[in-house]
Amino acid sequence: MRRADGESILLWTLPAVGLVWLSAFLLFPGFVQPMSPAMSAEEVAAFYRDPENLPRIRYSMIVFNWFAVGLIPILALIVLQIRRMAHRTPIFSYAMIACAAGGPTIFLMANLFWLTAAFRPERDPQQTLMFNDLAWVTFSSQVGFLIAQSVILALAIQLDRQERPVFRPWVAHFNLVVAVLLMPAAFVGIATEGPIAWDGLLSFWVRNIAIGLWIVVMGVVLGQAIARQRAEDEAMAA
Amino acid sequence: MSRRWDEKRELWIGWWTLVVFYNLYGLLFFVVARTQPPPKPSLDPSEIVQWFADRRDGLLYGYAIVSIVGGATAIMNATLAYTMRRMSVSRAFAYSYLVIYALATLPGMLIMGVVCTVGAMRPDRDPELLSWLYDFAFLSFEGTMGVFLVGSLVWMVAVLLDRNRVFPKWFGYLNLCNALTEVVVAPAWIFKRGVFAWDGVIAWWINMAVFVTYTAVFLTLLRRMIVREDFGTGPLPELESDRAPGPAGTLEAAR
Numbered sequence: 001m002r003r004a005d006g007e008s009i010l011l012w013t014l015p016a017v018g019l020v021w022l023s024a025f026l027l028f029p030g031f032v033q034p035m036s037p038a039m040s041a042e043e044v045a046a047f048y049r050d051p052e053n054l055p056r057i058r059y060s061m062i063v064f065n066w067f068a069v070g071l072i073p074i075l076a077l078i079v080l081q082i083r084r085m086a087h088r089t090p091i092f093s094y095a096m097i098a099c100a101a102g103g104p105t106i107f108l109m110a111n112l113f114w115l116t117a118a119f120r121p122e123r124d125p126q127q128t129l130m131f132n133d134l135a136w137v138t139f140s141s142q143v144g145f146l147i148a149q150s151v152i153l154a155l156a157i158q159l160d161r162q163e164r165p166v167f168r169p170w171v172a173h174f175n176l177v178v179a180v181l182l183m184p185a186a187f188v189g190i191a192t193e194g195p196i197a198w199d200g201l202l203s204f205w206v207r208n209i210a211i212g213l214w215i216v217v218m219g220v221v222l223g224q225a226i227a228r229q230r231a232e233d234e235a236m237a238a
Numbered sequence: 239m240s241r242r243w244d245e246k247r248e249l250w251i252g253w254w255t256l257v258v259f260y261n262l263y264g265l266l267f268f269v270v271a272r273t274q275p276p277p278k279p280s281l282d283p284s285e286i287v288q289w290f291a292d293r294r295d296g297l298l299y300g301y302a303i304v305s306i307v308g309g310a311t312a313i314m315n316a317t318l319a320y321t322m323r324r325m326s327v328s329r330a331f332a333y334s335y336l337v338i339y340a341l342a343t344l345p346g347m348l349i350m351g352v353v354c355t356v357g358a359m360r361p362d363r364d365p366e367l368l369s370w371l372y373d374f375a376f377l378s379f380e381g382t383m384g385v386f387l388v389g390s391l392v393w394m395v396a397v398l399l400d401r402n403r404v405f406p407k408w409f410g411y412l413n414l415c416n417a418l419t420e421v422v423v424a425p426a427w428i429f430k431r432g433v434f435a436w437d438g439v440i441a442w443w444i445n446m447a448v449f450v451t452y453t454a455v456f457l458t459l460l461r462r463m464i465v466r467e468d469f470g471t472g473p474l475p476e477l478e479s480d481r482a483p484g485p486a487g488t489l490e491a492a493r
Contacts, residue, residue, distance in 0.1 A: 037359075088469060090323070091248045094316035094332075098340035099309060105344060109352075126364040130371070133356045141305045141355060142348060148309025159247065186305035189298040189355035 004233065007080075007226055010073040014219045017070035020063060028060035029053045030114075034199035037136065037192040044132050045125035048118055057118045061111055068107045074219065075100040078153070081167070081225050085160035092156040099152065102145035110139035137189060140198040143182040146211065150175040150182075171221055181210040249464045252317025256460070259310045260453060263347075271300030273354065275446075276376055276437045279430045283365035286372045290357050297358040301351035308348055315339040318456075321463060322393065324474070325400035331392055338389040345382035350375045380436040381427055387420040402473045405459050416452045419445040 025031050035047065047053060075096065082093040113135035117128050157165065157172035184195070184202035195201040267274040272293045281289060290297070315336055322332040353375040357368055394413035397405045425434035426441040433439045466474045 087248055088245055089248045089320055091252055091313070091316045091320050094319050094336055095312040098312035098315055098336055101337070101340050102309065102312070102343060105341075106348070109344075109349075126367055129360075130356070130363070130367050133359065134352065137355050137359070138352050141302065141352065142308075144305050144308030144310075144348065145312070146309070147306060148312045151309075152313060155251065183306050187299070187302040189302065189359045190295075192359075 004226075004230060007077060010077055011219075011223055011226060013070070014074050014215070017067055018215060018219075020067050020070070024060045024063040024067075027056050027063070029056050034204045035132070035136070036199050037133075037188075037197050041125035041129040045121065045123075045128045048121040048128055048132075054118060054121060057114065061115045061118070064111050065108070065115070068111060069104045071215070072100055072104060074215075074222065075149075077222055077226065078218065081222065081229075082153070082156050084229065085156055085166050086162040087156070087159060092152055092159075095152045096149065096156075099145045099149040103149065106138060106142040106145065110135045110142075113138060136198045140185050140188040140203050140207070143185050143207070146214075147179045147182050150179040150214070154179070166225055167221055171217075174217060175214075178210050178214045181206050245469070246464055246467060249317065249320070249467065252313055252320070253457075253460055253464055255310055256314045256317060256457060259307065259314060260457070262307065263304070266300045266304055270303070271296050271354065273297070273350070273375075273379075276380065276442060278437055279373070279376065279426075279435050281369075281372070283369040286369045287361070287365050289372070290368060291361050294358045294361065297354045301355050304347060304351045308343060308351075311343045311347075312340065317460070318393075321404055321460065322396045324402060324463070324467070325396055325404050326402045327396045327399050331396040334392045335389055335396075338385050338392065342382070342385035342389065345378050346385070347379075350379040353378070376436055377427065380423060380441065383420040383423050387417050390414070390417040390420075402471075403476075404463055404474055409455065409459060412452055412455060415448055419448045 029052075030047070035044075039047070048057065079093045079096045079100070082096055083090065085092070113131050117131035117135065121128065154172040154175040157167045157169065157175075160166055185198075185204075185207040187196050188198040188203050191197045191200070193200075196203055198204060277289055318339070319332040319336040322335055323329060325331070353371050357363070357371040357375070390413045394410045394417065397410035397413065398407060423441045423445065426436040426438070429435045429438070434441055436442065462477060463474065466477060468475055
């Protein structure tokens with residue numbers, strides 16, 4: 001008998017973590033009106049020194065530090081669903097485990113750079129600018145694990161050839177679209193203005209909305225897959 | 239034929255990902271970003287400003303592409319971990335390898351990309367800070383040793399203990415060679431010039447020669463393993479072409 005105890009608790013952490021992320025996102029003054037990479041060192045330093053901003057920067061980033069890894073249990077549940085697919089090897093579930101650690105680690109690194117910049121705002125503005133650049137470039141450009149996650153999931157679903165596949169084919173297509181929407185953000189380094197800049201339409205809005213949408217859609221289809229699996233298990237046991 | 243492809247498609251996806259991405263990474267690091275072979279650690283801040291200026295577009299576009307495709311390492315490492323799962327050893331070997339190499343992607347590739355991008359995006363940055371970024375990029379890339387050291391040793395022990403003949407025993411010792419190259423890199427944290435520096439004969443050239451040989455060998459062996467794979471739990475069958483000449487019947491009977 002499969003041990004499924006606690007899976008629904010893990011699943012229901014998703015809306016809670018989602019809410020925490022959204023609150024921290026709105027609290028950080030550099031996200032609501034994304035900071036421009038065209039700001040001078042003095043302007044960036046002034047942003048961190050502003051007594052209105054500083055506590056909001058620190059508190060929002062402390063919350064992100066607590067919950068950056070909050071989605072790993074959801075990725076673990078996706079790994080378990082990949083294992084139910086009609087594959088000959090565990091390669092896709094292994095690859096998903098490898099991705100699960102990568103994305104949150106990148107986010108944590110960006111978080112540490114932001115917190116370090118805010119720790120001594122009186123620092124030489126050139127140094128604050130460097131930490132701010134490191135934070136934004138890490139946060140924006142490092143989409144590799146998120147893209148891999150979506151592509152691996154799409155491949156796994158595509159090769160899940162059985163009567164009732166674990167996820168329906170549109171979930172694979174949705175994942176490929178998300179992967180494509182994440183790609184432009186990798187190029188943030190090339191421009192300080194326009195859609196590719198880290199505050200631009202593609203690198204900030206499209207990228208972050210795609211991530212948010214992925215979390216919501218995958219949360220729903222994962223919940224459905226787990227519910228169906230439970231019904232099948234109960235039917236078997238009866 | 240299509241049936242055989244069907245059965246092994248996950249393994250072939252893994253193998254082709256390995257082949258394509260090792261070539262692509264080589265191209266991106268050596269030709270596009272031109273951060274390999276590495277520059278001298280002894281450059282002074284004004285020379286470092288020039289170094290970033292000389293390859294600005296290569297760094298920005300090259301590492302952008304690395305950021306997009308970097309996650310492919312997940313499927314590559316998953317495929318290599320599968321070779322250990324097919325061996326007669328504990329699953330702990332496959333899992334250790336998978337986690338160690340997943341972690342290795344950061345210092346082995348992505349941190350360098352982030353730091354070089356930050357360095358290249360503002361050519362007017364304070365030269366002292368550019369010099370720190372330069373050191374951090376190359377030291378994190380060349381100087382992160384343990385993940386590859388322990389990872390290779392895990393694979394070595396698995397190959398040597400394996401009774402399923404997944405890989406020949408000599409490949410176990412080749413893993414030891416790869417592990418040893420990570421030991422001799424350590425002085426790169428201390429020396430700024432000479433054979434032990436991060437661009438030196440020992441820390442870079444010998445290392446790269448061993449790594450390229452090692453990679454070419456395991457790609458070849460992995461391909462043979464996939465052809466031989468029978469999805470059983472016992473020893474992998476030998477390739478037809480490898481069987482000893484002589485009456486085939488006696489060979490079969492001897493098993």
